[in-house]
Every structure is written in C-alpha cells, then in structure tokens.
Amino acid sequence: AQMALERDYESQREMDTRYRVLMEVTRDAVVVVSVGTGRIVDLNTAGAHLLGGTKPELMGAAIAQEFEGRRRGEFLESLTNLAVSDTAAPIDLLARRSQSRLLVTPTVFRAAGERLLLCRLESAAKVVAVQDGLS
Amino acid sequence: AQMALERDYESQREMDTRYRVLMEVTRDAVVVVSVGTGRIVDLNTAGAHLLGGTKPELMGAAIAQEFEGRRRGEFLESLTNLAVSDTAAPIDLLARRSQSRLLVTPTVFRAAGERLLLCRLESAAKVVAVQDGLS
Numbered sequence: 001a002q003m004a005l006e007r008d009y010e011s012q013r014e015m016d017t018r019y020r021v022l023m024e025v026t027r028d029a030v031v032v033v034s035v036g037t038g039r040i041v042d043l044n045t046a047g048a049h050l051l052g053g054t055k056p057e058l059m060g061a062a063i064a065q066e067f068e069g070r071r072r073g074e075f076l077e078s079l080t081n082l083a084v085s086d087t088a089a090p091i092d093l094l095a096r097r098s099q100s101r102l103l104v105t106p107t108v109f110r111a112a113g114e115r116l117l118l119c120r121l122e123s124a125a126k127v128v129a130v131q132d133g134l135s
Numbered sequence: 136a137q138m139a140l141e142r143d144y145e146s147q148r149e150m151d152t153r154y155r156v157l158m159e160v161t162r163d164a165v166v167v168v169s170v171g172t173g174r175i176v177d178l179n180t181a182g183a184h185l186l187g188g189t190k191p192e193l194m195g196a197a198i199a200q201e202f203e204g205r206r207r208g209e210f211l212e213s214l215t216n217l218a219v220s221d222t223a224a225p226i227d228l229l230a231r232r233s234q235s236r237l238l239v240t241p242t243v244f245r246a247a248g249e250r251l252l253l254c255r256l257e258s259a260a261k262v263v264a265v266q267d268g269l270s
Binding site for chain 1 (some may be wrong): 136145146147148149151153154156157158159162163165167177225241242244245246247249251253255
C-alpha cells in the first residue's frame with residue numbers, strides 16, 4: 001500500500017509539473033480564484049499582464065479589487081453564476097490596474113473540497129480588432 | 136509525517152484537477168508526448184480535432200505516425216531540438232488523418248524522471264488568414 005501511494009504520489013507530481021508548463025505555454029491569459037476567499041490562487045504571465053500587474057503582486061490579491069466598481073460578494077456570485085450557466089458570453093469588465101476592458105470567461109470546478117474559478121481573460125479591444133480584420 | 140504526506144497528496148490531487156480543467160478550457164490545441172516512447176500521453180479535444188481524430192483514438196498513438204513522411208527517431212529529435220533552441224518558429228507539418236498543415240510548437244520538460252514534450256498545434260491556414268486580416 002505504501003508503494004502504491006508513492007507511485008500515485010509520483011504521478012501526481014508529474015501532473016503538477018504538466019499544469020505549470022501548460023499555464024505558461026498557453027497563449028490564453030488565465031487567473032485561478034478561490035470562491036471561498038475571493039483571492040487569486042494562481043495566474044500566468046499573460047493573465048498578470050492583462051490585469052496590469054506582475055505575478056508576485058497579484059498572487060493572493062482579492063479578485064474583486066482588480067476590477068472597477070465591483071463589490072466582492074456580488075462579483076464572485078456573478079462569476080460563479082456565469083460559470084454554471086449555458087450562455088457562452090463572457091463578462092465585460094474594466095481592470096483597475098491596466099484600465100483596459102477585459103472579457104472574462106469563468107469555469108467553476110471543485111478540487112480538494114474547495115470551489116475554484118478558472119477565468120480566461122481577453123482584451124476586449126483585441127477581440128474587436130480581430131473580428132473587424134476577418135469580416 | 137503521515138499527515139503532512141496526506142496534506143501534500145491532497146494538494147497534488149488539486150493540481151491534477153486544475154491541469155485537466157486547464158487542458159479543456161484553453162483555446163490552444165495541445166498534445167503531450169513522451170520522448171522515451173514517442174507516444175501521445177495526453178491531448179485535449181482541440182488537439183484531437185486538428186489531428187483529425189478523437190481523444191480515445193489518439194491517446195497512446197505514436198506521434199510520428201500522425202504526420203506525413205516522418206520517421207519516429209528523426210521526428211522526436213527534431214521536436215526536442217526545436218524545444219531547446221532559441222528560435223520561436225514552429226515546425227510546419229502535414230497531419231496524416233486530417234490532411235491539414237499544422238504548425239507545431241514544442242516545449243520540453245522533465246516530470247517524474249521522464250522527458251515530455253508539450254506541443255501546441257495550430258492550423259497553418261488559420262494563421263495565414265488572421266495575419267492577412269490584420270495587415
């Protein structure tokens with residue numbers, strides 16, 4: 001049983017590495033938020049860039065504070081509701097640090113007994129530019 | 136020590152879940168390959184789609200066989216060389232099942248003593264269309 005646990009542990013460590021590599025390799029800007037605390041538990045460089053800060057600055061920050069005019073409870077509730085709804089439309093928000101409009105697409109999941117939101121961020125300006133370019 | 140191990144184990148399981156969620160949420164097409172065996176150890180739906188198969192079909196498949204005119208040893212060597220080089224340019228390959236040209240950007244990393252390649256795939260046709268649209 002101890003050996004099986006260790007083998008399992010080893011394979012979990014591999015997943016951990018895969019997760020970290022994927023976070024930095026993906027071109028999507030990603031922020032992971034704890035629903036319980038409302039704080040950022042992880043983000044990638046692209047995510048930090050769109051929010052207008054650095055990874056060390058933003059790690060542990062309250063997500064609602066990173067957007068203009070959003071109160072904590074209401075904000076997390078709307079993200080969670082969006083994540084479980086069938087609509088594909090993201091929320092349009094103004095990032096406080098970068099003062100840029102971001103489209104936020106949340107996905108809610110449960111891990112180790114905690115609810116987490118994985119949010120994909122996109123610059124609203126860029127989305128419009130690409131759509132115009134292709135039309 | 137047992138409790139610390141269990142706590143650690145729990146947090147690793149959380150990483151595992153985060154990895155799986157991120158794989159499906161990212162808009163990038165991703166394929167993870169073992170350098171040792173040359174086989175696909177994981178891929179997301181977008182990755183399977185670009186290769187022209189389904190996830191169950193492609194899981195465990197020899198990656199070199201998924202591209203036209205590529206011998207296994209040579210193929211893995213060129214991907215690994217590209218991954219460790221400073222050039223950002225991806226390899227342009229023809230996918231056998233979908234018969235579409237793909238740009239492959241590999242990142243090499245070591246996890247649990249094994250070398251893995253995380254490959255980002257992109258349709259070459261789509262890249263050209265977006266560039267034309269924006270120019």
